[in-house]
Amino acid sequence: MTATNEAAPSRTVRDATLDVLRALGLTTVFSNPSHTEMKLFEYWPEDEFRFVMGLQEAAVVGMADGYAQGTGEPALVLINGGPGLGNAMGSVYTAAAANTPMVILGGQQARKMLLGDPFLVAKDATQLPRPYIKWAGEPGRPQDVPALIAQAYQIAKQAPQGPVFVAVPEDDWVRPADPEPVRIAQVESAVVPDPAVLARIAAALDGAERPGLVAGGPVDAQGARGDLIALAEKLNARVWGAPVWNRGAFPEDHPLFAGVLPPIPELVNERLAAQHDVVVVLGGPAFTLFTAWDLFSTAPADLDRTPRPQLTPDVRFLHVTDNPQAAAATLADQSFVAPPGAVVKGLVPLVSERERTELAPVREPVAVPEPSTPLTQAYLFHVLSQELPADAQLFEELPIARADFHEQIPLGADNGYFATASGALGFPFAGAVGYALAHPEKRAVVVVGEGSAQYTLHALWTAAQHQLPVTFVIPDNSGYLSLKYYLQDQKSWQKGWDLSGVDMAQLARGFGVRGERVESPEGLREALRTALTADGPVLLDVVVADPGLFRL
Incomplete structure (x- = not known):
């Protein structure tokens, strides 16, 4: 019997997937590819797709996180689903905490290799990223890949937004x-606040003697920052x-801004009970x-006989979130599942105007x-505050120095502010590049x-390759000082926090970014001015003294 060769199909899963990506607007791809992804890149249409290379997967996902927060749309990431995803999990953890829409x-x-234990295999592929993703899937058949990606995109985009994951076998692309x-269905959010709920919240605010507002990142992400300013001014209420705080939802230089609440229940109660009888939490958990x-x-x-954290009964707390899980776990008196941005917009015309005192x-x-x-x-x-461009977008990660940062850099209405939403380090360094x-x-x-910078240091290379307008300012205190002050006997613990010898300027130059080390006040202003107006990326490694015990 003579074997015959059938003609190769003119249209592959790869072709169909690229069509889906075009239709969804997923034409910027963040990647550190391995062998198992290469079939997708055969005959890559570089005139239609922008490929953003990262040198390590944690930086790749961090850059995609920043890009998605900048565009308001899901970002696309392509990495190995086994060790590559393992490398990226700290950044996935942070993206999930920030509710960043992302398709990984x-x-x-x-497929024919999965019966064994092949190199680069992703065992139980959809389980590795859980529980820090919204959803995970893998195709039952190769031809299901494009539709599965379209489905993943819609899931990532709907509230509460977040990263999703699709595992794609290497040979599926050529089937x-x-x-x-x-x-591709047009899936649009049609969730709007219940008018009765808006009326109840407005009545609570109007009935309060000393109303207060707590702003979470979703207010800014959902385009309601200006509306929150209007609401606060109409109520003459502190915010x-x-x-x-992982995203600036209210300008810090506004006279009604009261500061960022510390993540300690006793201090939250102390500060809010002293100022308010009704507090409405808009976006994010409470707390x-x-x-x-x-x-x-x-x-x-x-022996621990203390109750779980609770809020003071002296304040009535109302909580608005689009995350049902956050609503279920709330410490507030009442929680409403609704888009925080839409709620803010809806409250502005409903509340009564108060005297501006x-x-x-x-x-x-x-x-x-x-x-x-x-x-x-x-x-x-x-x-730095005196030299910042009026519309600068700040990315901050200073576990030991956040109080100094917010005190000395009161960000205005045109400044963006982004920080890690989780305890994992590394987002701002890569997020700013995205x-x-x-x-x-x-x-x-x-x-x-300089400690936090090490987690996604590789993003410097991508910034240099694209000549991006990013200024990296490193307050270099030679240690993980957020760890230093937890223990009484610092000498024996020094090996756990001491980072002496890290030269960030030299590291930056190694990745192709202009780096300068600043060790005294002389020349600091000029160094900042130059770095903030350069055509491409610049890193300033500024040696600073130990700031001492952190302030909340």
């Missing part, structure tokens, strides 16, 4: 496509940043907590720091310690 395609070994093109006050003690611990300050006046050698981080931030790819007309400014 994970390369899987060829014949379904003869019928994928029908607090939600604990672990994200980091630790409890008793854990700062070094005394022997008693000056509220007593809740924050101490901020002293103007003096130059010194070594520099203080407060002085660095003070000078944001700059989405908005090259704006200056992205990264303020990150």
